Amino acid sequence: MVHYLLAFHSSCSLEPRNRNAFRHRLSLRYEEKLPGVDIFVCTADPTIEPPIMVINTVLSVMAFNYPSENLSVYLSDDGGSELTFYALIEASHFAKFWIPFCKKIKVESRSPMACLSNPPTAALNSQEWSHIKLFQFTVSRYYTRKWSNELKLQPSWEGFLKKCRLSTKDFQNGLPLLLSDHQTILQILIDSRDPHAVDIEGCKLPTLVYLAREKNQQHHHNFKAGALNALIRVSSEISNGQIILTVDCDMYSNDSESIRDALCFFMDEEKGHEIAYVQYPQMFRNISTHDIYSNSLCVIYNVELRGMDGSGGPLYIGTGCFHRRETLMGRKYSKGNPLRIDTSVRKLCEGSVEELENKSKALASCTYEENTEWGNEMGLKYNCAVEDVLTGLSIKCRGWKSVYLNPERPGFLGVAPSTLGEALIQHERWAEGHLQILLSKYNTFLYGHRKIS
């Protein structure tokens, strides 16, 4: 084992790579023909991942500097939580103010919570500032079941929840707060095709969709991989962006230009057709001075992934990663038939919001994947504790390369485990997952031999 680790680390030092994106050139060449980008945010439990954190991440990615008609944001809620849903409704209203505000003041990063804790230097209008504070305060009250029960006792909140229920087809029967057995709940909260979906400056808003896929005791839900696969199918019906960004709900966007930076690699005329995904490192905003649990993972992000980039590309590590839709769907690399980003005008998905919702609900049912290749040759792989790593390796076995992008300003910032217990659980899961891969047919030496360049 020690020899293997030594060999791996030495090989990583052979050709480490640092990448730079020339985002202005992308804009000069392709501004009018940028591809559709679908962003998937995953959450699973409103008590561990409070709605306030989730919607701050959602707002940060809605505010990317990218044409809104080409941007769609999907929140997958495996907790099926009413609280998260209502918080998202609040966010959909707040976005009308937040997106133009970020552009006007040039806010970086575009998570309202991060903006409050690190205010921009521009002269701030006190009314706008109070608006952001009030929004954070309102949503911070959507916290746990206990909180919401207390809130429901107040007449004003009862009225508010009732209003939300009435405006929400799937929640209208007053379902319990945490659901492990329910039908698909799907709602398009903002449809960017709608001429009325505009912000306070009259500019278009990105599409925003809430999805809690169907869950029941008879069918395994396959954790995050299952959630992402449902999102791939649902989004193909609603917006069908050629590029997919996956982020965990605790990891907000810290640089509004990240989509454009990633596109510089996908749209590179010489090498772009070989690239399946562009991976950012996981950086954390809560690293303590002495980092006693070694959460910053310096060796992985400064040595290993940079080194792997020099020889074919880094692993997929689950969050902060831009993929081509087709490679996630299982497409093989073909030199003779290169897959280029289609820069011709994007075809919009057709149908009313109700039609799109009904068609896509069926794609998120428990039975949809029966007797299909989903979880195997299509989408994210199942039955592995590190489904992201295994999926990335299999994409590379199909002939693709990947890119590691680690700019000076972190593209995404997340939350690292803050207690010994949490850190141990995370490392145990990672260790188990990597060992599982080593002992499986996907063992990198056997399965990957001659396949990974």
Ligand SMILES: O=c1ccn([C@@H]2O[C@H](COP(=O)(O)OP(=O)(O)O[C@H]3O[C@H](CO)[C@@H](O)[C@H](O)[C@H]3O)[C@@H](O)[C@H]2O)c(=O)[nH]1
């Ligand atoms: O049934 C589930 C379980 C988890 N998640 C989401 O998956 C993400 C990651 O789960 P978490 O419990 O935070 O695991 P971590 O160990 O912190 O995740 C790291 O390790 C995972 C496995 O390699 C990667 O998928 C993640 O991107 C990476 O941040 C979170 O957004 C969860 O909400 C779901 O959507 N459904």
Ligand SMILES: [Mn+2]
């Ligand atoms: Mn996490």
